[in-house]
Structure formats: C-alpha cells, structure tokens
Amino acid sequence: xxxxxxxxxxxxRLDIEKLDSQGDGISRDATGKIIFVPxxxxxxxxxxxxxxxxxxxxxxxxxxxEKTHPERVKPFCPWHERCGGCQIQHASYPxxxxxxxxxxxxAFSRIGRMLPLEGFSRVAASPLESxxxxxxxxxxxxSENSGTLEIxxxxxxxxxxxxxxxxxxxxxxxxxxxKEVRAGIAQVGILPYDERTRQGxxxxxxxxxxxxxxxxxxxxxxxxxxxxxxTKNIICLARRIRKRYPQLLGLALNFNPAEGNVIFGPxxxxxxxxxxFYERLADLTFKFDATSFAQVNTRQAxxxxxxxxxxxxxxxxxxxxxxxxxxxxxxxxxAARSSRVVALEEWGPSVDCLKENVSRNSFKNVRALGGSxxxxxxSTVGPIDSVVIxxxxxxxxxxxxxxxxxxxxxxxxxxxxxxSTLARDVGLMCRxxxxxxxxxxxxxxxxxxxxxxxxxxxxxxxxx
Ligand SMILES: C[S@@+](CC[C@H](N)C(=O)[O-])C[C@H]1O[C@@H](n2cnc3c(N)ncnc32)[C@H](O)[C@@H]1O
Numbered sequence: 424x425x426x427x428x429x430x431x432x433x434x435x436r437l438d439i440e441k442l443d444s445q446g447d448g449i450s451r452d453a454t455g456k457i458i459f460v461p462x463x464x465x466x467x468x469x470x471x472x473x474x475x476x477x478x479x480x481x482x483x484x485x486x487x488x489e490k491t492h493p494e495r496v497k498p499f500c501p502w503h504e505r506c507g508g509c510q511i512q513h514a515s516y517p518x519x520x521x522x523x524x525x526x527x528x529x530a531f532s533r534i535g536r537m538l539p540l541e542g543f544s545r546v547a548a549s550p551l552e553s554x555x556x557x558x559x560x561x562x563x564x565x566s567e568n569s570g571t572l573e574i575x576x577x578x579x580x581x582x583x584x585x586x587x588x589x590x591x592x593x594x595x596x597x598x599x600x601x602k603e604v605r606a607g608i609a610q611v612g613i614l615p616y617d618e619r620t621r622q623g624x625x626x627x628x629x630x631x632x633x634x635x636x637x638x639x640x641x642x643x644x645x646x647x648x649x650x651x652x653x654t655k656n657i658i659c660l661a662r663r664i665r666k667r668y669p670q671l672l673g674l675a676l677n678f679n680p681a682e683g684n685v686i687f688g689p690x691x692x693x694x695x696x697x698x699x700f701y702e703r704l705a706d707l708t709f710k711f712d713a714t715s716f717a718q719v720n721t722r723q724a725x726x727x728x729x730x731x732x733x734x735x736x737x738x739x740x741x742x743x744x745x746x747x748x749x750x751x752x753x754x755x756x757x758a759a760r761s762s763r764v765v766a767l768e769e770w771g772p773s774v775d776c777l778k779e780n781v782s783r784n785s786f787k788n789v790r791a792l793g794g795s796x797x798x799x800x801x802s803t804v805g806p807i808d809s810v811v812i813x814x815x816x817x818x819x820x821x822x823x824x825x826x827x828x829x830x831x832x833x834x835x836x837x838x839x840x841x842x843s844t845l846a847r848d849v850g851l852m853c854r855x856x857x858x859x860x861x862x863x864x865x866x867x868x869x870x871x872x873x874x875x876x877x878x879x880x881x882x883x884x885x886x887x
Contacts, residue, residue, distance in 0.1 A: 430484060431473040437483070441465045444526045444843065446510030446873035447482075458483050461579065462504070464492035464514055465522075494518035499553065500591045500871075507579035509592060509871035520546040520867060523875040527842045527865055535846030537853065542862035547726065552870045555720045556593040557702070558631045559601070560686050563615045565623075572615050574605055574628050582618065592871055597630045600639055600671065603664045604628055611656040616646045618682070624649055626679060627686050631713070632670075633702035634721040640700045641674040642713045644686060648678070654694065661695035673697040675713045687714040691772070699776070704728065707755050707784045712772035716749045720868040727838070727866045727876060728756040734864075734880050735809040735836045736760035744804050744832070745811040746796040746823065750776035751789075753813060753838075758786040765804045767792045801826045811836045818844030821851070828857040837879040840868070849879050856886040 437458060439448040448463035457480040460471050468490035471483035488495075498504075498512040511519050523546045531537045549555060564584035566573045573586040588605060589598040608628075616623040627644035641664075643657065661674035673696030679688030691698050691713050698713045704725045711717050718724035731753060735743050740762045748754050748766035750773050758764045758781070766781075766789055768774050774793035781789045792799075796812075797820045810832045812819060818841065827835060835858060839845035852858045858881035865877040 431476075434470050434472060434486060435483065436489070437469055437471055439463045439465055439467045439469060441525065442511070442522055442873070444530065444873060452481070456481060460485055461510075462513060463488070464495055464518070466490070467492050467495075492518070502576070502585055502587050505578055505585045506576045506587065507581075508576055508590070510873045512871040516548070516552050516870065519870065520548060523865060523867060523873070526873060527863065527875050527877060530842035530846040531849070531863070533846075534843055535850030535853075537846065537850055537860060542860065544862065544864050546865040546867050546875065547723075549720055549723045549867045549870050551720070551722065553591050554593065554595055555722070555870065556590070556597070557634050557721055558629065558717060558719050559590055559593045559597055560627055560629045561587075561601070562627055563625045565615045565617065572609060572613070572625070574601070574608070593630075594632060594634060596637070596639060596668070596670070597632060600630055600641065600664065600668060601628075603667065604630075604641065604660075607660040607663060611660055612653050613643075613645075613649065613657070621646075621682075624653075629677075629686065629713075631700060631711070631717070633700055633711075635703040636701050636708075637670045638700040638702070639668065639671045640698070640713055641671065642677050642687075642691070642698075643674070644677045644679050644688070646678075646680055649676075658695050665696070671696070672700060673713075677714060689771075704752055705756070707752075707780075709750055709752055709755075709780045710776045710783070711750055712776050715770065715773040715776055718752070718868060720870075723866060723868050724752070727868065727878070728753045730864055730866070731811060731836055731838055731878055732756040732760045734878065735811050735834070741808040742806055743809045743811060744801075744807045744830075745813075746799070747813045747815070748777055748791070749773050749813075751778075751780040751791065753811070754781065754789060754791070755784050755786060757811065758784075758789050761809075762788060763805070764789045765792065765807075766790070767794060767796060767799055769793070769795045796820065796823045799823075799826070801830050807832045809834050809836060811838070813838035814844075816841040816844065818848050824848060824851055828852065828855075831857070831883060833883050834861075835881040837881065838876070839879070840874060840876050842875055842877065845877060845879060849881065852881060853884070856884040858882065859884045 437450040448460040470487040494515040575584045575586040614623040629642040632639040675698035678690045745766040748768040754766040868876040
C-alpha cells in the first residue's frame, strides 16, 4: 500500500542510537517504537516531526539538532539534502569509516548470526574522498515546472529527479562533460522517457571514464531507436563536445525497452567514435565495454584486487576458480600470482572484454568462460585451491554456494559491495561447518555514501 506523505505538527525529541545500513538514524519514542531519521548521527539529540506512521515503526524529518556529534561536518555538495546518493556526507571522513565498520559488523551479527565477531579489520580509507567516481548514471525526466528536460539524480527513496549540474564525488572531467551534455541536449530534440506513461525516449545519461588513461565515453540509454533527425543531432552534439574535449572517445546509444530499475539494456551501438574505453590498473590495461561493470573508484579498486590476489594465492602454484569475473580486472591480478585461473562471467559484452583483456595483458594461464555461475558444471574446472567470488549486490544463488561447498576448496575469497548479502551467504557457508570465517577486510570504495566493499576470507571447515 502506498504511504501518504504527511508531516506531523507535533515536535518530538529523540536520542539517536545508531545508523542503519541506509545511513538513517535509529531511535525510539516514549512507547519504544522505532523511528528512522535521515541526516543525523549516533549520539545526537534531535527534534523531529514524523513523516510516516506504521504499526511497527515510523519515519521522521529532522527539524533541529539539540546535541551535535563532534564529528558532524558541513556537506560539500549543494544537493546533499535532496539527492539520495551520499547518505553520510555530514560525517567527517574518519567517522564515516567507523560507521561503515559498524554497518558491516551489524550485518554479520544480525543477518549472518556470526558471533562472536572476530577477524574484522578497520575499513581501509580511500585515497580520494571526493572526485573519485569514474562513472555517473543520471536519470532524465521532464521538469514539473518548466517542462524542460532535467538530468540529475533520483531523490532519496523516490523516482523524482533532482536536477544537478555537477556531482562532487565524480571525476572533475565527468562534471565538465556533463555541463556540455546538459547545455547541448535540449537542442537535440530528444524527449525524456516517462516510466508512468511509457512515452518518450531518453532514460539515462551515463558518463564513464578511465582515471589513468583519461578516456571518456558518453552513453545515452534510450527506450527505442531515435528517428534519423535526432540521431544526426546527437552525432553533431558529440562532435561539438569532442572539439573541446578530445579525450571524449565515443558516444554510444544503449537500448533498454524494459521496465524496471536496471539501467542498461542488452544492445549498444556507437553513434560517434567507439562504444568502449580503456583504463589502467597497476601496470595492466583493460578494455571496458560501455555497459560492463567497473569498480567506480579505480585507485582503491587496485588495492582491493591486490589484497584479494594475496589472499587467494598465499603460495606459488595455486589454482583459482573466479566467478563473476566482469571484464577480467581481478582475473589478471589473480593470474599474476597463480598457476592457473578459470574465470567465469555472464554478461556477453563483458565476456568479450574478459577474453581480450587476458590476452592483451599476456596471461597464458587463464581459461575465460562465458555463462552463469548457477549453470557451471564445477566438475569440469579441474583441481582448485581457492574460489574467488564477486557477485552483484544480491549475492550468490544458493546453488552456487552448494556447488562450492561440494567442491571443497582450501579457501573461499568472497568480495562484496553489500554487507547484508555477504553476511547471509557467509553465514550459510559456515553453518554446516563446510567453511570457517578467518577474516574480513573492508575497503572504502564509496566515500560519502554508506556503501561498504569487503573481502571475507573463509577456510575449509571440519565437515568438508
Ligand atoms: C560486482 S561485478 C564484479 C566484476 C569483477 N570482479 C570486477 O571487479 O570488475 C559482478 C559481475 O558478475 C556478473 N554476473 C551477474 N550475475 C552473474 C551470474 N549469475 N553468473 C555469472 N556472472 C554474473 C556481472 O555481469 C558482473 O560483471
């Protein structure tokens, strides 16, 4: 049932106990009912007004802070309060790292039921606290006031677009390109896609780039093929931008006719230049298709991959099975330290890049496979010492966890951007003592947000 938006006239005083994994403050009213409040910090005393009232919980809007956390800072983004992207920008960076450690530990105790909590390292800080994102995906909508096309971010917990002209956590050059796209797109004659009426064309503007190579790609996600006049205008826009920014190596259209939240559809076409870009990590070069997954914080990803490779290959001669391999970035870090890697990826354009990247970086010890982890016949991959998994936010299918348990490798290295599904899956793997959790290494890949990337290292247990 849809909740009606309301703001109660009554002012309530609350003490904030802690933050939940979405970055909202958790507190209780006089009756013990839980109230969620965005924009607060643990230990603060605040005055709020309720905005929703449910049977078991309520949400509230911050009105005034009576007792302020000493590590509260002024957010540097002008859109911070409306945009849903950076949930904890009002905390100092050291406090953000402590909050993320708590999110992770809460997930392991509450969801994974893994007590006592042992082996958790501190969250490794990102080299950059802003300007780090190599990709921004901006939804497009028609402005309710002026009727013009708006490019921005979804407002917190809604599908209303907050128009922005820069995103301070994105690489500075992406903001410059965004300015050009915003200025030029109005003249292209392209209409925003409206998900309610299913009319219009343009769904998302995605800007991607290589932090090291400087290469930039614009991807316009469209519902269907534009007519020839609009196509011509888009090509002209790309040429105009390239005159000022020669590092813009391509503008591609991605076609997504499906309903729902998934940004990219299965088909991509370069309208101008190419539909891929290159990036360097350590001394390796990688090709990324316009729609392929990339870790958004390149410098910190390098450290993450190195740590995974160290854990997966503690000695010379290890054999590794890597599931959810993407374009093969982590694959190549693993290949550099192991005897043999079998790497599997499902998304077609990424499988092509994976194969190309392995040979581009001259690794002869990698077998790159296309297909889904659920359908892999584990008996065909040969003897394996370490299984490395880096699934999407939803985590691993139980069949994949079962197959890994049956294979019984010496260790499993689980890389995850979602503490809840990581804790769930690690809890399942440890339940029947197939595996034992040895340590968890969290990395901050997403400063200012409440997202946490972590590596869980599991050793073969007593029942295997
Ligand atoms: C979080 S990304 C990790 C990619 C890579 N390890 C990296 O760091 O770039 C997850 C990857 O798993 C792929 N994927 C999603 N579901 C899959 C499945 N069921 N089987 C195999 N790969 C899958 C996605 O296409 C994506 O490339």
